[in-house]
Amino acid sequence: xxxxxxxxxxxxxxxxxxxxxxxxxxxxxxxxxxxxxxxxxxxxxxxxxxxxxxxxxxxxxxxxxxxxxxxxxxxxxxxxxxxxxxxxxxxxxxxxxxxxxxxxxxxxxxxxxxxxxxxxxxxxxxxxxxxxxxxxxxxxxxxxxxxxxxxxxxxxxxxxxxxxxxxxxxxxxxxxxxxxxxxxxxxxxxxxxxxxxxxxxxxxxxxxxxxxxxxxxxxxxxxxxxxxxxxxxxxxxxxxxxx
Numbered sequence: 001x002x003x004x005x006x007x008x009x010x011x012x013x014x015x016x017x018x019x020x021x022x023x024x025x026x027x028x029x030x031x032x033x034x035x036x037x038x039x040x041x042x043x044x045x046x047x048x049x050x051x052x053x054x055x056x057x058x059x060x061x062x063x064x065x066x067x068x069x070x071x072x073x074x075x076x077x078x079x080x081x082x083x084x085x086x087x088x089x090x091x092x093x094x095x096x097x098x099x100x101x102x103x104x105x106x107x108x109x110x111x112x113x114x115x116x117x118x119x120x121x122x123x124x125x126x127x128x129x130x131x132x133x134x135x136x137x138x139x140x141x142x143x144x145x146x147x148x149x150x151x152x153x154x155x156x157x158x159x160x161x162x163x164x165x166x167x168x169x170x171x172x173x174x175x176x177x178x179x180x181x182x183x184x185x186x187x188x189x190x191x192x193x194x195x196x197x198x199x200x201x202x203x204x205x206x207x208x209x210x211x212x213x214x215x216x217x218x219x220x221x222x223x224x225x226x227x228x229x230x231x232x233x234x235x236x237x238x239x240x241x242x243x
Contacts, residue, residue: 009046016234045088118165195226
C-alpha cells in the first residue's frame with residue numbers, strides 16, 4: 001500500500017476537480033478541464049471525483065458507478081502522460097469513510113491501486129450503527145444531529161490513515177444556524193485530529209457560494225494550527241479559475 005502523498009496547493013495549482021461520471025457535474029470530457037487549466041497558466045490539476053462503492057449502494061445520479069472506476073483512472077493516466085510536458089495531472093478520489101467498507105477492505109484496495117495517487121476525505125453522509133445512512137433522517141433530526149455523526153465519521157477517517165486531506169470539514173455544520181459550545185467542541189476535535197495525524201484541511205471555494213457552508217467560526221479555530229489548502233470543488237468548466 002502506497003505512502004501518503006504530500007499535497008501542495010499554490011496559486012498556480014487547481015485542486016478538487018470532479019468529472020461527468022459523478023452525474024451532478026457538467027457532461028464534458030476530462031480533457032476540457034486540462035486544456036482550460038493550461039490556458040489559465042496552471043502548473044497542476046488534481047482530479048478528485050466522487051468515489052464509487054461496490055454494489056453501487058447510493059443513488060447513481062450522485063456519484064460514479066463502481067464499474068466506471070477503471071475507465072476513470074485509465075483515462076486520466078493516459079492524459080497524464082500526454083500532457084506531462086505541459087501540466088502535472090494528479091489522480092485522486094473524494095470519498096466518505098464508512099466502517100462497513102473499511103471492514104470489507106475497500107479503502108485498502110483503493111490505496112493499493114497504483115493509479116490512484118490520493119484519497120480526499122469528504123464526508124457528505126454517515127453510516128449509522130442501526131443500519132442505513134444519515135441522509136435518510138428527517139429535516140429536524142438532520143438539523144440536530146447531522147454535524148455530530150459526520151464529525152465522528154471524519155475523526156474515524158482521519159485516524160484510519162487512508163486519507164491524504166480532508167475536504168470542506170466546516171461544511172458538516174451547514175444546518176446549524178447558531179454556533180455554540182457543541183459545534184465548537186466538534187470543530188476543535190477535528191482540528192486536533194488533523195494536527196495529530198498531519199492531514200491538511202481544505203478551505204473549499206464552492207462552500208462560500210452557499211449559506212452556512214463556509215464557517216468562519218471553524219477557521220478561526222483551525223487557522224495557524226493545521227495546514228490548509230485551497231480547493232475549488234469544480235463541477236462545471238466555468239468554475240475552473242486561478243485565485
